[in-house]
Amino acid sequence: MLESLSGDRIDQNKPRHDGITYIIDKFQGLDKENFETISSYIDMVKIYSAFPLLLKEESLIKRIDFYHSLNVLVSTGSTLTEYAIRENVFEKFVESSKRLGFDLIEISENSIHLTLEEKKKIIKILNAHDIRAQWKIGKKDPRRQLSVEETVRKMSEILEISQEKIILEANLGYNVGIYDEKGDIKWNLLSAITSKVSPNSIIFEAPLEIQQAVLIAEFGQRVNLGEIRLENVLSVESQRRGFLSKASFSITPVRKGPEGSPATKFIHYIIRNKHPIDQSELMYVTNLPRRTVQASIEELKQQGLIIEKNSLDDTRKKVYNLVKNEWI
DSSP, X not given: OGXXXXXOOTTOSSSOSSSOEXXXXXXXXXXXXXXXXXXXXXXXXXXXXXXGGGSOHHHHHHHXXXXXXXXXXXXXXXXXXHHHHHTTOHHHHHHHHHHHTOOEEEEOOSSOOOOHHHHHHHHHHHHHTTOEEEEEESOSSGGGOOOHHHHHHHXXXXXXXXXXXXXXXXXXXXXXXXXXXXSOBOHHHHHHHHTTSOGGGEEEEOOSHHHHHHHHHHHOTTOEEEEEOGGGHHHHHHHHTTOOOTGGGGOOOOOOSOOSOHHHHHHHHHHHHSOSEEHHHHHHHHOOOHHHHHHHHHHHHHTTSEEEEEOSSOTTXXXXXXXXXXXX
């Protein structure tokens, strides 16, 4: 009876391609009965940091086998992977991970740098051992954040050589990646990224409840979310199906149209109907002074409604495009 009240779910059965939820296992107490109850809504578990090194193999294998019995994939964390790469023991690490039962190996460049050729070599090694790569983009340190251009370039590079979804780094959810120091989403940054990389190719790390609620509100139930606490799994699933959580009531509605002065709205209208367009063209079409056009452009960029990039015809010029809200 209650099932009839719930909306349809994209990719109801695992393995899912959209609407993925993954959690972190920090070896906190595990209520197996509770986990079994909600396991149909969990796609992947990542065993945190270097924890696998601190456990007896029998205990680790037993834990991984438990997850597999519930059709949940198991991943290493990128901390171990980066260590193995630095110490030149990556292939040995992959062999051990496969023997223990890991399905995925998370790879990041938080403290290392990998060339495209090195990334291709990593994929070749993983394919040879029948284990999947889970790439993560971003830096944990708020002082070393990637620019939008770097983020998009690295994501596009991975998508050219891998079919897996890409994890977008968030660390603890503050002042990293698409989140500001309060944990709120930087809409201009999110829009700039998703105008270039399809959101369904991304797993957004969203440690905070409000982040989960906002991303589901923005992208719908198909959004892929990571770093979810076990106790929040049912809340996330409820929101995917259209039921509001407590966090949902704190969401500031996402602006789909421009706010501000009549000039700003006029500039948005012109860009929407004639893009890409540069500043000189905007001045000519609108007959507005340069200062007014520049102020309107900055306001629209802050609202996450337009993006700026170099002109293909003249790299000295900046052109403006409308951010796409639909899935690419």
